[in-house]
Amino acid sequence: MKIIVGGGIAGLWLALEYQARGVPCIVLEQGALGQGQTLASQGMIHGGTKYALDGVLSQAATVIGAMPNRWLDALAGRGMVDLRGVRVHRTTQLLWSTDSLKSQLVGFFASKAMASRLQRIQPDEEPGFGDAGFQGLLYRLNEPVIDVSSCLSVMAAQLTGCLFQAKVHALRWQGQRVIGVDTEHGYIEGDTVILTAGEGTEALLAKTPAQGIRMQRRPLAMVAVRLGQPTAPIFGHYIGFGSKPKLTVSTHSTETSQTLYLGGQLAEDGLDCSDAEQCQRALEALRQGLGWRSLAIEALSVIRIARAEPATGQGHRPETAGVFHRDGLVVAWPTKLALAPALADAVLAAASGDDRPDSKPTWPTPAIGRYPWQ
Ligand SMILES: Cc1cc2nc3c(=O)[nH]c(=O)nc-3n(C[C@H](O)[C@H](O)[C@H](O)COP(=O)(O)OP(=O)(O)OC[C@H]3O[C@@H](n4cnc5c(N)ncnc54)[C@H](O)[C@@H]3O)c2cc1C
Numbered sequence: 001m002k003i004i005v006g007g008g009i010a011g012l013w014l015a016l017e018y019q020a021r022g023v024p025c026i027v028l029e030q031g032a033l034g035q036g037q038t039l040a041s042q043g044m045i046h047g048g049t050k051y052a053l054d055g056v057l058s059q060a061a062t063v064i065g066a067m068p069n070r071w072l073d074a075l076a077g078r079g080m081v082d083l084r085g086v087r088v089h090r091t092t093q094l095l096w097s098t099d100s101l102k103s104q105l106v107g108f109f110a111s112k113a114m115a116s117r118l119q120r121i122q123p124d125e126e127p128g129f130g131d132a133g134f135q136g137l138l139y140r141l142n143e144p145v146i147d148v149s150s151c152l153s154v155m156a157a158q159l160t161g162c163l164f165q166a167k168v169h170a171l172r173w174q175g176q177r178v179i180g181v182d183t184e185h186g187y188i189e190g191d192t193v194i195l196t197a198g199e200g201t202e203a204l205l206a207k208t209p210a211q212g213i214r215m216q217r218r219p220l221a222m223v224a225v226r227l228g229q230p231t232a233p234i235f236g237h238y239i240g241f242g243s244k245p246k247l248t249v250s251t252h253s254t255e256t257s258q259t260l261y262l263g264g265q266l267a268e269d270g271l272d273c274s275d276a277e278q279c280q281r282a283l284e285a286l287r288q289g290l291g292w293r294s295l296a297i298e299a300l301s302v303i304r305i306a307r308a309e310p311a312t313g314q315g316h317r318p319e320t321a322g323v324f325h326r327d328g329l330v331v332a333w334p335t336k337l338a339l340a341p342a343l344a345d346a347v348l349a350a351a352s353g354d355d356r357p358d359s360k361p362t363w364p365t366p367a368i369g370r371y372p373w374q
Contacts, residue, residue: 001025001359002351003181003190005168005204006197007366008038009148010332012155013081013340014196014347015162020080023352026190026360027159028183030167034152035369036198038337040222040305042250042263043151044093044235045071045338047117047143063320065117067338068143074341075144081341085154087147089250092140094126094236098288117142128232133292145235145250148337152368165366168197170207171329178208178328185363192351194330196343199308201331213324213331216315217306221270223282224303224373225260229296237264238289244268247289252371259373260295262286275302303372309335325350 002018004011007029018025048064072091074083095118119140124130129138156163166183171193173179180189195201202215230253237245248264266285270278279300286295310322310333321339323332323346330351334343 001190003028003188003193005181005195006200007033007163008036008196008198009337009340010196010334010343014344015159016081016155017344017348025162027163028166028168029366032367032369033156037305037307039148039369040303040372041148041337042248042261043146043148045144045146046336049117049141064338067341070341071144083151083154087150089145089147090235091144093143093145095139095141095239096136097239098136128293149368149371156368163365164361164363166363168204171204176327188361192328192330194332194347196332199306214311215333216309216311218309219271219306220263220267221278222267222303223262223278224301225262225297226299227258227296228298230258231293231295247285261373278302309333321346323347323350
């Protein structure tokens with residue numbers, strides 16, 4: 001039996017892949033499913049366009065380029081993982097620049113490099129762009145945006161009997177080989193232990209002889225903006241004149257409220273700011289990137305969370321999912337929500353077969369987590 005530690009997107013996608021192949025597996029989650037980075041993400045299934053804004057199709061853009069279609073297949077019920085029923089916010093993301101010359105150039109180069117994925121559109125083709133003074137360039141990217149919570153629900157419903165709420169305290173070793181895990185409910189044995197525990201993987205590795213597998217954190221200071229009156233939902237990237245989106249916006253509506261969730265350069269650069277300063281920066285970014293819209297802002301809050309990834313040496317963004325394999329142990333970080341299928345492919349290549357009998361525990365089932373801005 002495969003023991004997967006961590007019930008975020010990486011662990012759940014992998015569990016579905018194993019289940020589809022008849023390989024017994026369990027997922028151990030210390031709290032609620034998705035409560036780490038997964039529910040804090042913006043749900044954007046990137047295909048790499050945002051890494052090509054300087055006109056160069058980097059290796060990262062090439063590797064990640066296959067992911068939107070992989071997800072679209074899953075969302076349509078084609079392939080090993082069936083995500084029919086997941087709410088898709090949009091099948092495309094937006095990329096827009098305001099009317100400065102530099103921004104227009106960035107838009108032009110991005111479109112040249114990524115012509116098959118990027119389509120220039122007129123502002124009046126998008127609600128909230130054409131009707132009120134937007135002056136810049138607007139593109140649609142063939143990259144979907146999903147409702148992450150509904151994705152977790154659809155996945156969990158298919159994994160009944162495989163999901164357990166249990167904090168893993170330590171890996172159990174026999175010589176150089178991992179043979180199981182010690183949890184708050186007791187010990188359980190498996191033929192392979194797969195760590196998809198995000199930030200939690202670091203503590204589990206610290207207590208082991210698995211030398212040389214290291215992770216890095218890249219923190220973000222995201223901003224949630226609660227609106228008193230709804231605006232036309234926005235999912236996409238406002239580009240300034242750098243090679244990264246200045247502002248990445250996703251929109252989350254409930255029956256009673258609407259929240260704009262802001263990331264991009266705003267979140268990367270605001271780490272040393274106080275919450276009050278970061279909220280001010282967010283207002284300025286909204287003025288620059290969505291200035292033509294009148295937003296009924298009620299409240300702003302800062303959500304600080306780190307991305308947990310394989311260490312790259314200098315702390316740069318890893319090009320793709322990181323998967324490391326030792327005897328009986330696999331350690332994996334997807335790096336992006338979008339790359340969960342690529343992570344599963346690599347883990348399956350490293351640890352697929354299992355001839356031991358299935359011995360599932362009788363521990364509690366984890367709930368689905370909540371969005372951090374709720
Ligand atoms: C603010 C933000 C926005 C992002 N937006 C996007 C985006 O729009 N698109 C995109 O592609 N990527 C995005 N990402 C990246 C993406 O969210 C992550 O790469 C992905 O969610 C990581 O998934 P994971 O399953 O590896 O980790 P996590 O979601 O962190 O899951 C790890 C799980 O392991 C559990 N765990 C930890 N320790 C233990 C233990 N000892 N025992 C049992 N369980 C344990 C945790 O409780 C957690 O639920 C974003 C990331 C952040 C932080």
